[in-house]
Amino acid sequence: MSCEKMETRILAYMDGRLKENERAEAEKHLAGCAACRLRVNEFRAVNDLLDELPAIEPSGAFNARVHALVAAEPQKRSSWLTWLAPSPRIAFVASMLLLATVWVGTRQAPPPPIAAPDLPVVESADYDVISSFAPLSDLSQAPDDDADDSDANSQQQQPQQM
Secondary structure, eight states: OOHHHHHHHHHHHHHTOSOHHHHHHHHHHHHHOHHHHHHHHHHHHHHHHHHHSOOOOOOTTHHHHHHHHHHHSOOOOOOTTGGGSOOHHHHHHHHHHHHHHHHHHHOOOOOOOOOGGGHHHHHTOOGGGTTTOHHHHHHHTSOOHHHHHHHHHHHHHHHHHO
16 A cells, blocks of 8 residues: 555544455555554544543534524525526626627628639629520519419409309
């Protein structure tokens, strides 16, 4: 047994709380180690001094006073509103998360780089291509969505009137 391990078990050794094999191991170590033997003797001397002190008996009213003090303590009220009170850590984390979200949301990403072979096409592009895009002209002539709904309702009502 090492001195460090013995030091953690001195009180258990003195009180007789060690198992039989641990006690034999401790006694074997104490037989060969003067420093640990001195430490055990010091603990025994302190223990003997404490045993000489008179035991203090509490007064008869001590128990009643303790119970009265405990009863006088205000009870912590548990209500459904207590979960609304955030802890400082949660409030801090939530504010940092909100700040990071706003920061990331307001950052503008740089435009993607244009590949060298595409540069001549981009530089000579006619940006009015969208205005002459044929499918867009077809969309402007499409019937109104609200008109479709009113036609469908009138067709459903006609068979009921017959």
